[in-house]
Structure formats: structure tokens, C-alpha cells
Amino acid sequence: MSIIAEHGQLLLILACLFGFFMAWGVGANDVANAMGTSVGAKALTIKQAILIAMLFEFCGAYLAGGEVTQTIRKGILDPAYVADSPELLVYGMLSALLAAGTWLLVASLMGWPVSTTHSIVGALVGFAAVGIDVDAVAWGKVGQIVASWVVSPVLAGTISFGLFISAQSLILRAEKPFEAAKRYIPYYLFLVGFMISMVTMVKGLKHIGLGLTFGQSLMYAAVAGLIITFIGNLFLRRIKDEPDPTGHSRFASVERVFAVLMVFTACAMAFAHGSNDVANAIGPVAAVVSVIQSGGEIAAKAALPWWVLLLGAGGIVFGLATYGFKVIATVGTKITELTPSRGFAAELGAASTVVLASATGLPISTTHTLVGAVLGVGLARGIAALNLRVIRNIFMSWIVTLPAGAGLAIIFFFIFKATLG
Numbered sequence: 001m002s003i004i005a006e007h008g009q010l011l012l013i014l015a016c017l018f019g020f021f022m023a024w025g026v027g028a029n030d031v032a033n034a035m036g037t038s039v040g041a042k043a044l045t046i047k048q049a050i051l052i053a054m055l056f057e058f059c060g061a062y063l064a065g066g067e068v069t070q071t072i073r074k075g076i077l078d079p080a081y082v083a084d085s086p087e088l089l090v091y092g093m094l095s096a097l098l099a100a101g102t103w104l105l106v107a108s109l110m111g112w113p114v115s116t117t118h119s120i121v122g123a124l125v126g127f128a129a130v131g132i133d134v135d136a137v138a139w140g141k142v143g144q145i146v147a148s149w150v151v152s153p154v155l156a157g158t159i160s161f162g163l164f165i166s167a168q169s170l171i172l173r174a175e176k177p178f179e180a181a182k183r184y185i186p187y188y189l190f191l192v193g194f195m196i197s198m199v200t201m202v203k204g205l206k207h208i209g210l211g212l213t214f215g216q217s218l219m220y221a222a223v224a225g226l227i228i229t230f231i232g233n234l235f236l237r238r239i240k241d242e243p244d245p246t247g248h249s250r251f252a253s254v255e256r257v258f259a260v261l262m263v264f265t266a267c268a269m270a271f272a273h274g275s276n277d278v279a280n281a282i283g284p285v286a287a288v289v290s291v292i293q294s295g296g297e298i299a300a301k302a303a304l305p306w307w308v309l310l311l312g313a314g315g316i317v318f319g320l321a322t323y324g325f326k327v328i329a330t331v332g333t334k335i336t337e338l339t340p341s342r343g344f345a346a347e348l349g350a351a352s353t354v355v356l357a358s359a360t361g362l363p364i365s366t367t368h369t370l371v372g373a374v375l376g377v378g379l380a381r382g383i384a385a386l387n388l389r390v391i392r393n394i395f396m397s398w399i400v401t402l403p404a405g406a407g408l409a410i411i412f413f414f415i416f417k418a419t420l421g
Helices: 002-040 046-064 086-110 116-132 139-172 177-208 214-236 252-293 306-323 325-334 340-360 366-379 388-420
Strands: 068-070 301-303
Touching (some): 002 252, 002 306, 002 325, 002 340, 002 366, 046 252, 046 306, 046 325, 086 116, 086 252, 086 325, 086 388, 116 139, 116 252, 116 388, 139 177, 139 340, 139 366, 139 388, 177 214, 214 252, 252 306, 325 366, 340 366, 366 388
Antiparallel strands (some): 068 301
């Protein structure tokens, strides 16, 4: 307790700095992969994608990031083990933020899309198991997270594969592709509106405390789908069937129709992502703030001060603006060649996976989901359409994420303990 009283101010400043650093990593890595499909498909320029993501990620993180956050992120650490020595929890949360932020910095420099959730989970497991007690870790929860490595990409890849095959058979292989696009795109528009609204409600707005049941969310999402269909149709009417001036594609007009769809998916995915994943950066900060403000008491939940949410939202936007381009390039252009129709199938497949996972309680990673979705779309054109070397590097980075986060957190934990303890 005396350490909390003596160094409280310093620990608070460190928590804010490391929290901002971690949020920077979320922006540079996680947000970038959410925007990668839109940029790779040339539906948005990199500048437009960053501006859209900055606006919608910030709104999602700040407006729907949560009035109350679980102090012990994801229920991985049992607070009973640190009740008598709250300073250990503070050191642990600081080391987890610094470790996860450092790993995200390395991954972003290399252009690897890794999971921010897995980075922070690995870090929490590392310090808890080595610094406190092996039994303090909820290993069942960790097992679920490891299982999600397989579930996320396979599910998203399968859905995206099916969506792209349906677009191929209904539109791209039709005798008159542009007319077929005009006929079937409204159905896809409804699907986009419906799925993205579901992502926002079940994943994004759950923190606000709207108290919507899954059934109510379905109803509101259907209404939102109809509204999006109406708005999208207004845009679609402006697109004329004009031949490609370069003569490279007979589908130029059709792809312009799909590009309209991708703007909708990009905006809403950014909002849902910001509201959900900002917690990876600010969950541990909220824990430290709570312990220090209460003089060393560890609460099961902590009220989240508005400035902590602002810190997380600002860090995400800064990370995306300064270094997001590297991971955007990996997801958007290096795995497989994307067009608006392929990018649309990937983004909608990823969104659908997030909704299904939220409904069934499956723990998933946004990153793994999106990469799996892009893989699924690539596979629809045959294995030769995939860059297997890039895919191998991405998979290796996923496997390394948990142990890297854990190892770094253990080192930082003992440095903090030796320096401050």
C-alpha cells in the first residue's frame, strides 16, 4: 500500500504513457488491417481510408468505448491473488501495456497484421503466471483464445469464399454483367447494412448499456439494412455503363458499383472496431487508475474516466495516421490481388463472422478474421492467386504473438518490481 501512496502519481503518468503507446499500436496495426481491403481494392485511396478510419474509429472508441470496463481484461487474471499486494497488479498492467505496445511496434514495422487482443492477453498471462502465481491465470480462457486462431480465419474465409462465388455466378459471369449488378446489388446492399449494423450493435454499442437483446438487434439491423439499401441505390443510379478506357476490364462499371458498397462497409467496420478494440489499450489503464484512486483497493469493475477513453481514441487515430500504411499494404495488396467485388466479399465475410461469434460467444480476433476473409476470396480464384510467402510470414507472426507478449511482459514486470518495489 505504501508504494501506491508513495509513487501513485508516477505510476499514473506511466499508465497514461504506456496506454497511449499501446493505443498507437492498435491504430498502426489493427485499424490498418480493417482498412486494408478497401485500399487494396482501390475503392478508397490511402488518404481517404485514413480520414474515414480516423473519424469513425474515434467516434466508435469515444462514444461506444464503454462507461464501465472490466478491470482485469478478459477475465484472465484472478484478482484474489493480488488483493494483499495491489502494487503487483499495477506493475503487471504497466508491463502488459508496454510489452503489447512494443510487440505491436515490431509487427507494424515488419508489416505483419497481428492481433492486438492476443498481444495484450499474452502479456497479461506472462506477468500473472511468472510474477504472481500460475493458478492466478484462467487457463480455460487462454485455451479459448488459442482455439480462435483457427476458428476466426476458417469461418471468415468460408463465408467470404461463398460470397465471392455468389457474386461471380450472379453478376460477373452473367451475359450482361452491368445489368445483373443493378439487379442484384440492392440485395448485397441490404446484407451490408444488416451485417454492419449487427456488428455495431452486438460488438460496438454493447458498452453504452443500451441493453438490446439479440432479437431486438436483429430487428433494428433489418431497418438499418433497408435504409442503407435506399441510400446506396441513390448512389448506384449515378453509375453509367461505360467501357473501361484502358480496355483492360469488361467489368469496370460493375466494379464501380461494388466500390460504392465498400465505402459503407469501411465506415461501419471502423466504428465497430474502434468501440470494441480500444478496450485492449485502456482496460489495463483503467485498472491502474482504479487501484491508485482507491488507495490500493482492487475492484471487480472500474468506472472509466472520460479522459482515459479520450487517451485511447487519440492514440488509435495517431497510430493509424503515422504508421498505418505498412499493414494496410500487407492486407490490401500483398496477400492476393483485390478488386472492389473481392474486397466487398472479404469485408462482408469478416463482418458476418464477427456477428456470428458475438451471437455464439466464440472468442475471435478481428485481425485473424479479416486476413482469413482475404484468403477465402483469393482461394475462390485458385491457390495460385495467393502469395504463399506473405501468408507464411503472417501465420508465423500470429504464433509468436502470445509468447512474445508474455516474454516481454515478464522482463518489464521484474524491472518495475526491482526499480519501484
